[in-house]
Amino acid sequence: MSRTTAPSRRLVRRLPLIGGVAAGSVLLLAAPAFAHVSVQPGQAEKGGYATINFKVPNEQDAASTVKLEVTLPADHPLASVMPQPVPGWKAEVTKTKLAKPIEMHGKKIDEAPSKITWTADGGKIGPGEFQQFPLSVGKLPEDVDQLVFKALQTYDNKDVVRWIEPAKEGAEEPEHPAPVLKLVAASGDGHGAGAAGAAGAKSASTQNASGTGSSDNSDTTARVLGAIGILVGIVGVAFGVLAGRRRSA
Structure with a gap:
């Protein structure tokens, strides 16, 4: 079995963090601005x-x-x-x-x-x-x-x-x-x-x-972007967990 190189291991460890940051950023951008009378x-x-x-x-x-x-x-x-x-x-x-x-x-x-x-x-x-x-x-x-x-x-x-x-x-x-x-x-x-x-x-x-x-079109767009952000975060966390299990094995 070949060993993962050091740079690759560091990248794998950072992927969950990257995914979480991406999700948070998308959710922040997707948050609808307050509407006014x-x-x-x-x-x-x-x-x-x-x-x-x-x-x-x-x-x-x-x-x-x-x-x-x-x-x-x-x-x-x-x-x-x-x-x-x-x-x-x-x-x-x-x-x-x-x-x-x-x-x-x-x-x-x-x-x-x-x-x-x-x-x-x-x-x-x-x-x-x-x-x-x-x-x-x-x-x-x-x-x-x-x-x-x-x-x-x-x-x-x-x-x-x-x-x-x-x-x-x-x-x-x-x-x-x-x-x-x-x-x-x-x-x-x-x-x-x-x-x-x-x-x-x-x-x-x-x-x-x-x-x-x-709902306004902007609200629909915000919801879609929010869902994408959550999905990106979940994928990042899952990838990190799988990578951790592989290293342990």
Whole structure:
């Protein structure tokens, strides 16, 4: 029987460690980044109406989301705000007196919606799930490039996550960024963004009816990479054990 050379023996002893490190590295890279409460789609046309969705992921492993509060921008009030019914959730629109009345369709409006609250009414967002809350808004301002919404996400264990931190250009994204709707120049009659938003709302409505949303492609990729990492680690350990037995023999 031929003896294994010293370099080969050292390589065999290191293989389990290499396999374990590879598995850990793959799992680390595969870990999905935390999702945020966001506005979908991310942009709408200035001066028009749009249907937007607040996408709310559940980030806790042992608690469910049961409430979402979205504060509308006070510096650019929206005269028309209508939530689309979401099965298992109750929506409430809070209005506030305006310091300066705004004009809409030839009429002066002295109050406007300031907050939308969705409260679980038989529904919830469980671990590993997300929910979309459609909202029709307008008339969108023409003198700004974005609208910032502040959101509070409440879990059934009483935890409250405050998505209220403004993002600054050139700086790293804050830990709890506020949802932002980008505003772009109108391409026609100002209703193009609304049509795109309506398509998004239809998709959200289908997901709402089922009670759960489908996982993002990134989540699927993460799971696949994680499985590969675990397999690499197992193969490395097994190879090391077999090699050890051969040396003993």
